[in-house]
Amino acid sequence: MLKVEDTQTPVEFSAALLEQFADFVSRYPEGKQKSALLPMLHAVQAEHGWLSAKAMDKVAEYLNIESIEVYEVATFYTMYFLRPQGKYVLEVCRTGPCCLVGAEKIMDHIEQTLGVKEGEVTADGLFSWRGVECLAACGFGPVLQIGPEYTFYEKLTPESVDRLVSDLKAKANN
Amino acid sequence: MGRKLLLEHINVPGINTLEVYRQKGGYAAMEKALKTLTPDEVVEEVKKSGLRGRGGAGFPTGMKWSFLAKPEGVPRYLVCNADESEPGTFKDRYLMTHIPHLLIEGMIIASFALGAKTSYIYVRGEMMPQIRILERAIAEAKNAGFLGKNILGTGYDLELYVQPGGGAYICGEETALIESLEGKRGNPRIKPPFPAIAGLYGCPTVVNNVESIAATVPIIRDGGDEYAKIGIGRSTGTKLISAGGNLVKPGVYEIELGVPVEEFIYSDEYCGGIANGKRLKAVVAGGSSVPILPANLILKTIEGNARVMSYEGLSEGGFVSGTMMGSGGFIAFDEDQCIVRNTWNFTRFYHHESCGQCSPCREGTGWMEKVLHRLEMGHGKMSDMDLLVDVSKKIEGNTICPLGDAAAWPVASAIRHFRDEFEWHVTNGAEAVSHNYGLAHYADPLPKPEAAV
Numbered sequence: 369m370l371k372v373e374d375t376q377t378p379v380e381f382s383a384a385l386l387e388q389f390a391d392f393v394s395r396y397p398e399g400k401q402k403s404a405l406l407p408m409l410h411a412v413q414a415e416h417g418w419l420s421a422k423a424m425d426k427v428a429e430y431l432n433i434e435s436i437e438v439y440e441v442a443t444f445y446t447m448y449f450l451r452p453q454g455k456y457v458l459e460v461c462r463t464g465p466c467c468l469v470g471a472e473k474i475m476d477h478i479e480q481t482l483g484v485k486e487g488e489v490t491a492d493g494l495f496s497w498r499g500v501e502c503l504a505a506c507g508f509g510p511v512l513q514i515g516p517e518y519t520f521y522e523k524l525t526p527e528s529v530d531r532l533v534s535d536l537k538a539k540a541n542n
Numbered sequence: 543m544g545r546k547l548l549l550e551h552i553n554v555p556g557i558n559t560l561e562v563y564r565q566k567g568g569y570a571a572m573e574k575a576l577k578t579l580t581p582d583e584v585v586e587e588v589k590k591s592g593l594r595g596r597g598g599a600g601f602p603t604g605m606k607w608s609f610l611a612k613p614e615g616v617p618r619y620l621v622c623n624a625d626e627s628e629p630g631t632f633k634d635r636y637l638m639t640h641i642p643h644l645l646i647e648g649m650i651i652a653s654f655a656l657g658a659k660t661s662y663i664y665v666r667g668e669m670m671p672q673i674r675i676l677e678r679a680i681a682e683a684k685n686a687g688f689l690g691k692n693i694l695g696t697g698y699d700l701e702l703y704v705q706p707g708g709g710a711y712i713c714g715e716e717t718a719l720i721e722s723l724e725g726k727r728g729n730p731r732i733k734p735p736f737p738a739i740a741g742l743y744g745c746p747t748v749v750n751n752v753e754s755i756a757a758t759v760p761i762i763r764d765g766g767d768e769y770a771k772i773g774i775g776r777s778t779g780t781k782l783i784s785a786g787g788n789l790v791k792p793g794v795y796e797i798e799l800g801v802p803v804e805e806f807i808y809s810d811e812y813c814g815g816i817a818n819g820k821r822l823k824a825v826v827a828g829g830s831s832v833p834i835l836p837a838n839l840i841l842k843t844i845e846g847n848a849r850v851m852s853y854e855g856l857s858e859g860g861f862v863s864g865t866m867m868g869s870g871g872f873i874a875f876d877e878d879q880c881i882v883r884n885t886w887n888f889t890r891f892y893h894h895e896s897c898g899q900c901s902p903c904r905e906g907t908g909w910m911e912k913v914l915h916r917l918e919m920g921h922g923k924m925s926d927m928d929l930l931v932d933v934s935k936k937i938e939g940n941t942i943c944p945l946g947d948a949a950a951w952p953v954a955s956a957i958r959h960f961r962d963e964f965e966w967h968v969t970n971g972a973e974a975v976s977h978n979y980g981l982a983h984y985a986d987p988l989p990k991p992e993a994a995v
């Protein structure tokens with residue numbers, strides 16, 4: 369079951385985030401500020417890594433809507449993380465067309481390389497991974513993406529995955 | 543070489559910038575529309591072009607525009623559907639990445655035609671890089687006076703915004719998309735009322751696919767009649783095909799509608815044949831939702847004629863021996879692919895993506911996934927195939943939105959055309975997990991049907 373977590377730890381939003389919120393809300397007609405909800409949740413997740421209950425409550429307060437309206441949305445859409453993740457979340461496409469060109473082998477390889485199952489976080493806190501549905505890059509599969517920029521890595525091979533993982537480790541340790 | 547209307551300049555360095563896009567004639571169609579045509583005349587040109595919606599359903603775009611309600615004092619909206627989540631489809635991402643101004647120009651033309659003063663491009667949330675690209679292009683266009691107040695001194699005002707989704711296939715369905723744009727879960731609405739009457743914020747709304755909107759640029763530039771000369775029959779113009787799977791050259795191709803499927807797969811101008819010297823086993827021609835066909839039926843119709851890439855050509859033979867154009871997601875399977883496994887994978891996808899409002903879809907997709915999984919794992923029963931067909935029939939036509947049909951058709955068609963492969967999974971359960979069934983007779987030419995002799 370999907371559930372919201374961490375109803376205790378207070379959350380602060382940065383000035384930059386609040387500036388983004390104001391920009392989002394300005395895009396819709398008067399009184400339709402709820403339309404800003406999805407973009408706001410993306411922005412919060414980009415800054416905080418995931419969406420805690422407290423963070424969502426704060427979003428609700430900003431939009432002048434009920435917390436449940438935010439939880440409803442956050443639990444419906446697959447991109448929102450309802451618990452902490454690794455610093456880098458490797459999201460591999462697992463849908464049919466990518467499987468025709470070896471996506472399943474890539475997922476097995478990632479599981480072995482990182483040593484954690486789908487959805488778990490590595491001990492150093494750097495990585496987690498999961499299968500996601502078609503990423504609209506089927507001609508260039510197997511593919512994976514890494515948020516919050518959603519950078520794409522196409523035509524994956526076990527070797528290119530290894531390079532990616534070691535590059536990310538190097539980046540994180542600098 | 544076929545004519546290119548959308549991707550003609552795709553390889554020009556810097557075509558993603560306003561400057562280069564304009565050097566190649568960009569924004570001239572927009573200027574023509576705003577300065578020399580009335581909104582109704584723009585709608586008329588699009589009607590004459592015969593353009594059919596490129597998002598999957600193929601509904602004539604001009605006609606859809608003319609249905610838009612225009613009550614006094616109520617805003618109207620144009621929303622571009624850039625959710626592109628149908629497995630096998632990746633043309634919209636390609637277009638937005640490489641030639642974003644084509645979409646922006648189309649949005650201005652279409653918004654003008656519909657009388658929209660605020661328009662949105664709803665892009666699936668995973669496409670953050672494309673969202674950045676579009677936002678940069680919008681800023682450039684605004685700077686040049688193509689967006690904002692009093693565009694080109696014509697008195698027409700338009701604001702254009704990009705909206706990210708949250709990762710949900712169902713938000714490609716137009717009413718779910720509208721719900722999502724309103725900041726809610728993507729639950730499709732019951733129709734009627736149609737969006738043309740009550741869409742975004744309860745106001746008249748048109749939802750169009752990225753490619754449909756981009757196509758209005760060459761239509762206005764050359765005129766609807768010129769556009770209609772390209773293509774075949776009621777399939778006018780060019781179409782972007784996303785070619786994936788086991789092909790030598792997968793990628794996005796712009797074809798003139800009417801190209802033979804065989805030429806599309808094997809000629810060097812397009813996909814260059816099947817990868818690794820293998821043979822073709824099957825094709826899903828229009829995205830995961832359309833019926834799968836074995837090689838012999840995708841290359842030739844049951845009458846023995848060459849099948850062509852057009853709305854009518856792909857659907858020739860109906861659901862008995864044909865398929866559909868859908869969104870143009872063309873997925874080729876080589877002889878080593880397992881049809882049962884792919885069918886299970888697709889069904890898992892639909893189960894995962896069902897919004898859960900209708901029991902036949904929510905429960906039916908789950909049951910089909912379970913049964914297909916046991917078949918693929920070698921634990922199936924001979925009665926499972928009939929069970930699957932039965933469940934698929936109970937979903938089809940009994941749901942709020944077409945996702946139910948989209949989940950039912952791939953299963954029903956796989957069993958229709960590849961029943962022997964499913965049966966082999968039952969009789970040879972242990973083998974089925976270790977290797978694949980192979981090509982059988984799926985690639986052999988079909989015997990001439992009795993009636994045609």
Ligand SMILES: Cc1cc2nc3c(=O)[nH]c(=O)nc-3n(C[C@H](O)[C@H](O)[C@H](O)COP(=O)(O)O)c2cc1C
Binds near residue numbers: 606
């Ligand atoms: C489950 C489902 C998913 C859909 N996904 C998309 C999509 O990703 N992109 C799209 O343009 N249309 C999609 N459609 C079709 C839209 O509902 C709508 O018909 C289309 O956006 C209309 O645009 P068009 O007339 O330009 O084709 C989907 C429909 C359904 C039922």
Ligand code: SF4
Binds near residue numbers: 900904942
């Ligand atoms: S058919 Fe499926 S996806 Fe569509 S509204 Fe019903 S449950 Fe939701």
Ligand code: FES
Binds near residue numbers: 465
């Ligand atoms: S199936 Fe993997 S990107 Fe489409």
